[in-house]
Amino acid sequence: MRHSAASKPNPVTNQLGDTESHESYGMVEISRYTCNPPQNFFGSSVKHHSGISLRIHKAIKRRSLAEDRYFAHGTIIEVDMSAAQFADMVCSPNIGDGVPCTLKFIAMPEGVPQGKVLPPAPRRTCASASRRTSRRR
Numbered sequence: 001m002r003h004s005a006a007s008k009p010n011p012v013t014n015q016l017g018d019t020e021s022h023e024s025y026g027m028v029e030i031s032r033y034t035c036n037p038p039q040n041f042f043g044s045s046v047k048h049h050s051g052i053s054l055r056i057h058k059a060i061k062r063r064s065l066a067e068d069r070y071f072a073h074g075t076i077i078e079v080d081m082s083a084a085q086f087a088d089m090v091c092s093p094n095i096g097d098g099v100p101c102t103l104k105f106i107a108m109p110e111g112v113p114q115g116k117v118l119p120p121a122p123r124r125t126c127a128s129a130s131r132r133t134s135r136r137r
Contacts, residue, residue: 009061018063026058027072030086041082043100053104054079060118078105 009022038047057072079101089099
């Protein structure tokens, strides 16, 4: 989003300094975590003991003592992915529609099950069933 005459930042002055907000201000956060029991990720056929979480937040800018500081102010979306999915995302830009990820949280009313753990990937059972079928032939 670009700033235009109609969408200027909203400045507010208080005891903490000048605070500024705008609908285009955001923060990106990446964290690594471990999980026990192992977790399934959308687009991955194995269970993982660790994952990477990517969060995008709304943000505010606070100016105090001649220094700008940026703070997250409300999560917009959170996705989880395996380390391999994260590496593909970072190292392979502009290829296809992107990399599969597991939606964990979206700031919207109803519609996406938030924080749900995925059921086991059915692909594993299909692959083992196809091996059994091919052996019988």
